Amino acid sequence: MKKIYMLAFLVLIIFWGCKEDKNTDYILSKDHHSYANFNDVRVNHLSLDLTVDFNQQILKGKVDLTLDHFTDATVLILDTRKLVINKVLADGKETSFSLGEEHTIFGQPLSITISKSTQVVSIYYATSPDADALQWLTPEQTLGKKHPFLFSQSQAILARTWIPCQDGPGVKFTYDATIKTDPHLMALMSATNGTQKQSDGIYKFTMKQPISSYLLALTVGDLSFASTGRNSGVYAEPAMLEKSVWELNTMQSMIDSAEQLYGPYAWERYDVVVLPPSFPFGGMENPRLTFATPTIIAGDRSLVALIAHELAHSWSGNLVTNETWNDFWLNEGFTVYFEQRIMEKIFGKPYEEMLTKLGMGELKATLQELEEEGKLADTHLYLDLDGRDPDDGLTDVAYEKGRFFLQKVESVVGRNRFDVFLKKYFEEFRFKTMNTERFVTYLKTHLLTSKEAADIHIQAWVYGPGLPDNALIPYSQELDRVEEAIAGFNNNQLAASEMNTTGYTTHHWLYFLRGLKNLDSTKMADLDEVYHFTETGNSEVACDWYKHCIEQNYTPGFPAMREFLIRVGRRKFLTPLYTRLAKEPVHKAWAKEVYSVAKKGYHSVSYNTIDQILN
Numbered sequence: 200m201k202k203i204y205m206l207a208f209l210v211l212i213i214f215w216g217c218k219e220d221k222n223t224d225y226i227l228s229k230d231h232h233s234y235a236n237f238n239d240v241r242v243n244h245l246s247l248d249l250t251v252d253f254n255q256q257i258l259k260g261k262v263d264l265t266l267d268h269f270t271d272a273t274v275l276i277l278d279t280r281k282l283v284i285n286k287v288l289a290d291g292k293e294t295s296f297s298l299g300e301e302h303t304i305f306g307q308p309l310s311i312t313i314s315k316s317t318q319v320v321s322i323y324y325a326t327s328p329d330a331d332a333l334q335w336l337t338p339e340q341t342l343g344k345k346h347p348f349l350f351s352q353s354q355a356i357l358a359r360t361w362i363p364c365q366d367g368p369g370v371k372f373t374y375d376a377t378i379k380t381d382p383h384l385m386a387l388m389s390a391t392n393g394t395q396k397q398s399d400g401i402y403k404f405t406m407k408q409p410i411s412s413y414l415l416a417l418t419v420g421d422l423s424f425a426s427t428g429r430n431s432g433v434y435a436e437p438a439m440l441e442k443s444v445w446e447l448n449t450m451q452s453m454i455d456s457a458e459q460l461y462g463p464y465a466w467e468r469y470d471v472v473v474l475p476p477s478f479p480f481g482g483m484e485n486p487r488l489t490f491a492t493p494t495i496i497a498g499d500r501s502l503v504a505l506i507a508h509e510l511a512h513s514w515s516g517n518l519v520t521n522e523t524w525n526d527f528w529l530n531e532g533f534t535v536y537f538e539q540r541i542m543e544k545i546f547g548k549p550y551e552e553m554l555t556k557l558g559m560g561e562l563k564a565t566l567q568e569l570e571e572e573g574k575l576a577d578t579h580l581y582l583d584l585d586g587r588d589p590d591d592g593l594t595d596v597a598y599e600k601g602r603f604f605l606q607k608v609e610s611v612v613g614r615n616r617f618d619v620f621l622k623k624y625f626e627e628f629r630f631k632t633m634n635t636e637r638f639v640t641y642l643k644t645h646l647l648t649s650k651e652a653a654d655i656h657i658q659a660w661v662y663g664p665g666l667p668d669n670a671l672i673p674y675s676q677e678l679d680r681v682e683e684a685i686a687g688f689n690n691n692q693l694a695a696s697e698m699n700t701t702g703y704t705t706h707h708w709l710y711f712l713r714g715l716k717n718l719d720s721t722k723m724a725d726l727d728e729v730y731h732f733t734e735t736g737n738s739e740v741a742c743d744w745y746k747h748c749i750e751q752n753y754t755p756g757f758p759a760m761r762e763f764l765i766r767v768g769r770r771k772f773l774t775p776l777y778t779r780l781a782k783e784p785v786h787k788a789w790a791k792e793v794y795s796v797a798k799k800g801y802h803s804v805s806y807n808t809i810d811q812i813l814n
C-alpha cells in the first residue's frame with residue numbers, strides 16, 4: 200500500500216516538474232511602474248486611429264488591442280494617465296470597465312472585463328490637453344511661424360498619457376496607425392513614414408517589428424524630407440532642412456559602421472526628425488525615426504555623436520530591451536559603448552578618446568553629487584526604482600558607469616572576443632527583453648573564464664556603489680594638450696590671449712571650460728573678449744560657459760543666458776543652470792523671472808524638473 204502512495208507521489212512530482220518546465224518563457228519580472236497584468240493576458244498588436252485636434256490640443260479616436268492569453272483571467276488591466284475613456288468593446292461588443300485611483304506618477308489602472316477567449320479590445324478615448332507625453336506648440340513657437348506643431352515623448356512611462364496600453368518595457372507588440380490631421384501638416388511616427396504631405400491629411404503607418412510602448416512616437420508639423428543615403432534621411436521644418444542635412448552627412452556611414460560591428464540593422468530605414476528646440480532631450484531612439492533636438496545642429500558637425508548614440512539604440516534598447524526601468528543601464532550603458540565604437544570607426548581613435556575622457560569627467564561629477572546627497576544606491580548600475588519615478592534613474596550612472604563597465608570587460612577579454620560575444624548577444628535576444636541578473640549569468644557562461652570574471656569584479660560594478668577602482672583611466676593626447684592652457688590660466692601665468700589654442704574643437708573647449716578654477720569676473724571678461732563664449736552658437740559650450748557666468752556673477756553673460764533658457768527646452772542644459780541659479784537669492788529671483796516667460800515653451804519633462812528646482 201505504502202509503495203503505491205510513494206509511486207503516486209513520485210508521479211505527481213514529475214508531473215509538476217514538467218508543468219513548470221512547460222513554457223514559462225512568457226513570464227516577465229514584476230514591473231513596479233506598470234499596473235498591467237501582462238503575465239495573464241498580453242497585447243501583441245496595437246492598432247491606432249486618432250484625429251489630431253490642434254484647437255483643443257487633444258488626440259481623439261480609438262485603439263484596438265489584440266490579446267494573447269496565458270491564464271484564464273477575465274480582466275485586462277491597462278495603464279492610463281489623464282485619459283478620458285468613452286467606451287470599451289470586447290470583440291465588438293460593449294463591455295464594462297473601471298478606472299482605479301489616480302497616482303500622480305503612475306496614473307490610473309484601467310480594468311476591462313474580458314473573457315478567456317477575447318481576441319480584440321477596442322477603447323474609444325481622448326487625451327487631455329495636459330497629457331505629459333505631448334507638447335503642443337503654437338505657430339509662434341515654430342521656426343516657420345505659420346503652423347502649429349506636436350510631438351510626443353513616451354519614455355519612460357508617458358505612453359500611457361496618450362494611449363491606453365501595457366506601459367512597461369517588457370511587453371512587445373507590433374502596431375499600425377491612422378492619423379488624421381490638417382492637410383498642411385505632415386504626420387510621422389516610429390513606423391513606416393512617407394516623405395510627402397497627404398492632401399487629405401490622412402497618414403497610415405505600420406510597424407511590423409515588435410516594440411515596447413516607450414517607443415511609440417508621433418510628431419505632426421510643417422515638415423519636409425531630404426535623403427542622406429541609401430536607407431537614411433532627415434525630416435525638419437523647411438527652414439532647418441538644409442542645415443540639418445549638411446550637419447548629418449555622416450548618418451549613412453554610421454549605419455554602415457554599426458552593421459559591420461554588431462550585425463544587420465533590423466528596422467529597414469533610419470531617419471531623423473529635427474524637432475523644435477523645446478524637445479526635452481538631446482535625442483530619442485524612436486524606431487525607424489530618431490527624434491532630435493536642433494541644438495545638435497551646431498554648424499560644424501561637432502555634436503553628431505548624439506546621432507551615433509540614438510542609432511546604436513537600434514540594437515541596444517530597441518532590439519534587446521531592458522525588462523524593467525531598474526535595468527535601464529542595459530539600454531544606455533551598452534548604447535554609450537556602442538556609440539563610441541561607431542565614433543571611433545568614423546572619426547578615429549583620438550576623437551573617441553576625447554569623448555570618453557569627457558564622459559569620465561561627467562561621471563565623476565555625477566557620482567560626487569549623488570554621494571553628497573546620500574543617494575548611494577543610485578550609483579549602482581542595477582537600480583531600485585520601485586515606487587519612484589523611473590526618471591530618477593536617468594543619471595550618468597546608467598550611461599557612463601555602464602559604458603566603463605563594458606569597456607573594462609573588453610579590456611580583460613580583448614576586443615575581438617568581446618565583439619563576437621556582443622554580436623551573438625544582439626542576435627540571440629533580438630526582439631526580446633533582458634534583465635540585469637540574466638545578463639550577468641549570460642556574460643559568465645558565454646564569455647568569461649572564472650578568472651576573468653574575478654578580475655572584473657562584476658558584483659562591485661553592477662550591484663555596488665561608485666566607480667570600482669579597477670576602472671580604466673581614459674587617456675587623450677588631444678585633451679592633455681589642453682591641460683597646459685588650463686594650468687596656465689588657473690595659475691594666472693597665461694592670459695586668455697597667450698594660450699595656444701590652435702586646432703581646438705568643441706571638445707577641447709568643453710574640457711578647457713570644465714577644468715577652470717580660481718575664476719573671477721575679470722578673468723571671465725578676459726576669456727570672453729578673446730574667445731566670445733557668450734555669443735557662441737554651440738549649445739554644449741554655451742551651457743558650460745553659463746555655469747561659470749552664474750558662479751562668478753559675470754553679468755555680461757546673463758542676457759544671452761536668458762535668451763538660451765527661453766529658447767531651449769533641453770533638460771540636460773536647463774537643470775544645471777537653474778540649479779546653480781537657485782543657490783543665491785538674487786540669481787534665484789532672476790531665474791524665476793526668466794522661468795515665468797520660458798515655462799510655457801517647455802515640455803512637461805522639463806518643467807516638472809525645473810518646478811522642483813525653483814519650488
Ligand code: BES
Pocket residue numbers: 354355479480481482483484504505508509512531593598771
Ligand atoms: N533614450 C534616451 C533618452 C531618455 C532616457 C528619455 C530615459 C527618457 C527616459 C536617449 O537615447 C538619450 O540617452 N539621449 C541623450 C543623448 C545621449 C547622446 C546621451 C540626451 O537626450 O541627452
Ligand code: ZN
Pocket residue numbers: 508512530531534
Ligand atoms: Zn540613450
